[in-house]
Amino acid sequence: MANRSGRQASPTWERDQLVRELQRKRTDRKSSIVLDAVPLQASSKEEAAEEAAKKNCDYLVLTTMVDPHRGASISEGPDGVAPAPVIIGNAKSGQILAIDFVILDVSDQQSLAEGTSTASVEESNETRAADEAMRITAHRVASELRKDRAPSID
DSSP states (O other): OEEOSSSOOOHHHHHHHHHHHHHHTSOBTTBSOOOOOOOOOOOSHHHHHHHHHHTTOSEEEEEEEEOOBSSSOEEEETTEEEEOOBOOSSOOGGGEEEEEEEEEETTTOOEEEEEEEEEEOOTTOHHHHHHHHHHHHHHHHHHHHTSOOOOOOO
């Protein structure tokens, strides 16, 4: 996980949280697809894609913790600048933690799905909020990987 936010979070801890949550969702009685989550040590997209290929992974999940905003803005981090997620509704952006995710096909680096998971920061406990956002991310990733997809025509 990359951290573009101003919040304190351990990328290794949150990666492990995602892996644990995906392992809990390994099987689903409504799907024949079995998920096998594998932690990666790489910190860049390119290194992660290479490591995932070496570990015979089909998909790669990249996550980035960002600071959400009420209007259009940008988020700056170690790998450059990106749009910050916009939170709609009554939420106070300073009390919300957001994690952007993208699921990539390891074979061609094409995006399968992407999104943003958010969680409230209560009692200034950013770690608990990050854990909750990662739990939500794992649920969304598992759902996306289990979707029926039309075969791609190249």
